[in-house]
Amino acid sequence: MPSHRTRISIIGCGHVGTSCAFAILQNHLAREIVLIGDTEAHVQGEALDLQQAVPLGTPITIFAGTYKDAATSAIVIITVGTPGKFQGSRLDMLAGNLVIVRACITKLMAEGFDGVILIATNPVDVLTYIVQKETGLPPGHVIGSGTLLDSERLRHILGEQLNVDPRSVHAAIIGEHGDSSVAVWSAAQVAGLPLAHYPGANTLPSHEELLIAVRYAGPVVATLKGNTCFAIASCVTRICEAILRDERSVLIVSTLMTGQYGLHDVALSTPCIVGCGGVESVIELHLNKAEQKALEASAAVLQQAYAKLQAPKAP
C-alpha cells in the first residue's frame, strides 16, 4: 500500500466523479481527495465547492491535482468518459471510453502508481479486464464497481415489495454489469429464510420481471434526469471504505476470473473479500445449472466485446 494511505484520487469530475467525492467527504473516509479532470477551471470549481463543505464536517484536504499527486494515493477512482447511455448496451461505449481510460491510466502508471484502481466507467467489466492486463498490477488491485450497484437495486426492489428493510435482504446479481447480468435466485434470502419462503414472496413479480427491472433501473433514471450518479457513488464509497479500513467485507465487485466457475481471462462480478489489498479473495457461489449457464453466457458476451476490439478493422 502506498505512503498516502488516506489519499483517494478521482479521475473524471463529471456527475459520477463529483458525487463520489461528495460521498467520500460526507462519510469522512479519506484525509485527502485529489480531483483530476480535462478542464482545469471546471476541476478547480468542483474542488472549491467541495472545500467549502468541509468546515461543517471532518478536516479533509481537497484539491485539483496532477497525476503525480494521484500516484501516491491508496485508491484511484476512474469515472472519466461519456455520460451513461439511455438506450442500447453499455458495451457500445467500449471503444470510445477505452481511449480515454487508457490515456489516463498510462499517465498514472508513468508516475509509479502501485495502489488500487477502482473503475466505474462503463463498460466496467471489459475496462477492468483491459486495465488489469495493461498495467500488470496484481489482479486484486484493479476492481470494477461491477454489479454491486445492480445487487443494491435488486435489494431495494425486493425490500419495497416485501415491505422489509433492504439491508435484511440478501440477493446477488453477478456477471456483467449490463444486459447479461445474472440473478442468483437460488441463494436469495430474507432474514435467513430462502426468498421463496419469506411471507409475501408469492406476490412478487416473476424472477424474469425482477431481473429486467434491475437491468433497466439505470436507463430509467438516466432517461428521467439525464444521468445516474448517487447510487453508483454510494457503491464506490462503500468499496473505498472496505479498502481503507481493511474490512475484509464481502462485496459483489468485478474482478479477474482465474478459474472460478470454470472461467478464465474475463473480469466479471461475484462476491469478493475486499480489504487493504483490494480484492483479497474471490468467492465462488454454488450456482444451479441455469445460473451457471447464464454466467457462462455473460462471460462470453464480455469476451466477445473484447475480441471485437482486437479484430483488425476492415480497410
Ligand SMILES: NC(=O)c1ccc[n+]([C@@H]2O[C@H](COP(=O)([O-])OP(=O)(O)OC[C@H]3O[C@@H](n4cnc5c(N)ncnc54)[C@H](O)[C@@H]3O)[C@@H](O)[C@H]2O)c1
Ligand atoms: N458503473 C456504474 O454502475 C456506472 C453508473 C453510472 C455511470 N457510469 C459511467 O461513469 C462514466 C461517467 O459518467 P458521468 O455521468 O459522470 O459522465 P460525465 O460526462 O458527467 O463525466 C465524465 C467526465 O469525464 C471527464 N473526462 C473526459 N475525458 C477525460 C480525460 N481524458 N481526463 C480527465 N477527465 C476526462 C469529462 O470532462 C467529464 O467531466 C460513464 O462511463 C458512465 O457510463 C457507471
